Amino acid sequence: MYYSDEIIEEVRSRNDIVDVVGQYVHLQKKGSNYFGLCPFHNEKSGSFSVSAHKQMFYCFGCGAGGNVITFLMKYDNLTFQEAVKELAERAGIKLPEQDDSPAAKAARDKKQILYDINKEAAKYYYYQLRGKTGQKGMEYFRSRKLTDETMQHFGLGYANITSDDLTKHLKKLGYTDGQIIEAGLASHDDKMGTHDKFWNRVMFPIQDASQKVIGFGGRVMGDGKPKYLNSPETPIFDKSRNLFGLNYAKNSRAGYMIICEGYMDVIAMHQAGFNMAVASLGTAFTTGQAMILKRYTDEVILSYDSDEAGTKAALRGIGILKEAGLKGKVLDLRPYKDPDEFIKNEGREAFEERIKNAENTFFFEVRVLQSQHDMSDPQSKTEFHRKLAMKLCEFEEALERENYIEAVAARYNIAVDDLRRLVSSVASQGGLVRKVERPKSGIQQKRTPEDGAKKNQRLLLTWLTDEPQLFPKVTRWITPEDFSDDLYRNVAKELFQGMESGNFSPAAILDRFTDEDEHRQVAEMFNTNLIEIETREQRKKAFRDIIYGVKAAGYDRLKKELKPDDPDFLTKTIQGKKELEKLSHADIMPDD
Template sequence: MDGAFENFKEQVRSAADIVEVISSYVPLKKRGQNFWGCCPFHGEKTPSFAVNPGKNMFYCFGCHEGGDIFKFIMKIEGCGFMDAMKLLAGRYGIPVPEKQRTAAEIEQEKQRERIYQTNGTAAKFFQACLLKTAYGQSALAYLAGRGITKEIIDSFSIGYAVNSFGALVTSLGKRGYGAQELEAAGLAAKGKSGFYDKFRNRVMIPIKDPKGRIVGFGGRVLDNSTPKYLNTSETAWFNKRRLLFGMDIAYKAIRSSRQAIIVEGYMDAISLHAAGIGNVVASMGTAFAQEQAALLKRMADETVFCYDSDSAGRRASVRAVSIAREAGLKVRIAGVPEGKDPDEFVRHHGKEAFMQVIAAAQEGVDFQIEETILQGDVTNLAGKVDVVSNILPFLLECKSEIEAAEHIRRLAQRLTIDEGLIAEEYRKAAKKGGAKNEPVNVRLPQRKQANAGQQAEELLLAVLLEQPLLAYECLETVGRTGFSTPQLAQIFDKLCELQAKDAFTVDKLNDALEDAAQSALAGIRTRQIPSGDANKLLADYLRQLQRSYWEREYEKHRLLADEYERSSDERFMDELVETQRIKDEIKKLYGNYK
């Protein structure tokens, strides 16, 4: 990052009053050093959301979300870091430094803005045709038949393209938009006799980016002719992978509920909004993308996919689960009964019935497993082996060994296969494929002293935040023991990196961390460090880290020994010897163990 950017960021950070900003979104009351309110990121009645102006941070003791003022704006507004900075800069009258742009970049930006203007004017023309002309009566009747009210038409800026080859080109031409501009926007095409309207005799549905700018259109026929939908071709400003239809309307409901319902098409989303279900967006087809998952992660914790119940929709749901889970979202799959799509179901059965479908949605990995079983042949051993092989990639995506173990247990029951055999195949696949967690034993439970161990880790890091020079004294022990979570490990690593450059500040550390680690850092900063000599405290916490490490190792090898013994594996004795060695080590260092 260049100096101008860093200066701008620090200027905004210094000017922004975190209490003033957050209180414009959340009612806060002062109690002690903190200001308290109900968390805007999860539903609660008793305030557990704290804002500390001295440390310039917020932290929720309920959902453990936390960070600085930039993180809050990103979460509450569903925007990226740069947009959060610009929003705060505008609030405090701080000019945004302009990046030096090339002539080509300036021209491209002008073209993009002109496209937005063209699309906006076209949308007004289409809506006028729908609401104010006789031509639009058939389209209005069609929409009314699908439960689409005038209010929903206004919310989504729905319009109608008349059955004419030149109505839009002529009308926008009179308003100063050339035919070539309409062609660039995807609204017109060039034929032998000149330019003509691309959309004719269709209900026109504007597609907007999260800022509400119209980037394209979807046109739906009023009858059974084909193609049913005609969409704007993809361009630099209209990329389906980076858009979710309805996000400009749904983001507040998604942010409030922390849940997004994802459907396939425009009309599914519009019908659900018309029924009073506000946290719905459409992926505009069945190809859910990583960019869309990242967009949702900014404002939601859970996604519920409600694609069509046909084979294509189910296959797409299987793929979507993996993509959403990779982004850190919880995932469930809702199956619409009777093979109906969401639009048809909600129109026939109403909001409450549809919300019951959402409430009964299946956990994502369970859906992947069940769908894979249904597509296979589990009437014989060879078929079961193939099914397990196809399910293993989904198990390897699990975030913890405990989660994978539970799925393996249920899969073994479903296929009437020995659980240990599936677990062994899972370990082989993890080792071969280099799974992120590289699990050794899928039956590993949470250790009894996990809370005490993590508390020591967090207090250790709290001491280092106050005295970062002491980090050097921890390197050897931490290098051997590690931390219990990747977030705490990242905090330690980044702290050491900054300290090595003699550049450590808490703000710089926070800026260097990923989202989850920022929340963990905020939680650490809420801890009260016991009074006493910092070096002695450090030694005590390092000692606890070592003990927790040895106890983890003991549990891992003990459970492996148990599993090998059950399966008559000769490695049983090796693991038994290792558990005794670790037990002796713990006893030597800390006294009697178990």
């Protein structure tokens, strides 16, 4: 569906980016912008910035950036048209009727084909499990005490031991090799041709929150490797942004969600009546998954295996929940390994009791910390107490910190005044001091002269969008032609024209650039800031240096593009050099 620029602008302007992003990311205002943890990569410090003034987001860590439409496209894996439609509905805007021309329909249905292929595959696996060839798979599920109703509820299936059954079936339905491969259900090589990705495995269909099958998990029958195999990432399947069982758990009214490790844990819990259980998809729990959970609840109980690996996963999960602004607890499954094993041995009521007594995440961390110290040795015990005091320093609110000091003192038989003094001592050494650092990407790259020139241009474009009143001072020296390459010049032209007419919008400019890499670069152009400008003198010097840097880069480009036999070669070269000399002696003031 084609939407006019006017419609797109109305949809964008009626959806404040801070409000929209705030539904998915926990944002805190710092200065004129809002910051939070980037939903597009795992991080511990908030490098994800949202600007109400520019109506843009930008991550200083991974470089993701864009406007409110781009955010929804990237976050929910939507097409441009799908994102516009969702935002229009949110703002109560009626969109034009859908374009049903063959070309428009073909483009719109490209993702739908992948959904359809996965749906047909799920049906095929489902019937294979219940046929003669699926006996091995059925025996496995029976051994795990699953009922027919549960197997039907989750659409469980079986992939035959032959390696091309599904591919043949889907091709009979009219799908091409390329489409089947793109859906993540087949591979191709010279020896075997196009062949099934899954075979000799019990199959777990993975559905998104709207009940569409987007991928599969498969457990091998026997001793084959890998034990569990998941669909590869496809245009409709992003492992880090989906959760197994969420399509059912989202409707739970428990008031909390339980996240565990495997498909069978989720299925066993749902069968026992705990329909709030979900699992990550063959990957570690991610910030993106935490933010998905936040749409449905504000409390998450971690239910990982009780072995060392499970403990590490729980500790990591606690950090992710904190970063996402979610309350967390940890389920103690000892002496059993996982929820499935616990329920089989102890039953539903005992498991429900464990949920009621789920451990506060702070005390879980402290219990793990204590297990790493010999409490019979005075030196080791003292070291544990000091680390305990350091953890108590993490509570920024005085009242909350005091409540935990009293609770910890009672639990570990420490005199409360002694613990309070130890916490104060640690705090005085920096335990309560949170150093605020500028977000970093963590990636160090060699800088070239061209990189420096482009950085000056990005700094200038960002400065202009932050302080448009500087535009007349900039245009006294700089034109769009001074920018170094086509992309930068095109952005500068758009911005300068908008500022001349008094109607500029960085978010609107972004929509002119649909290529993903260009879109990212343009977002960066409006989100490049100088690290430290504290005094008026520093501001003046930075402004002058940036103006000169942009002009010098433009002059260098001009010299490279002009040929000696060009009739204007000498004139333009001399003129450019004079302008640079004049600029080098000019007193350029951003504030006067």
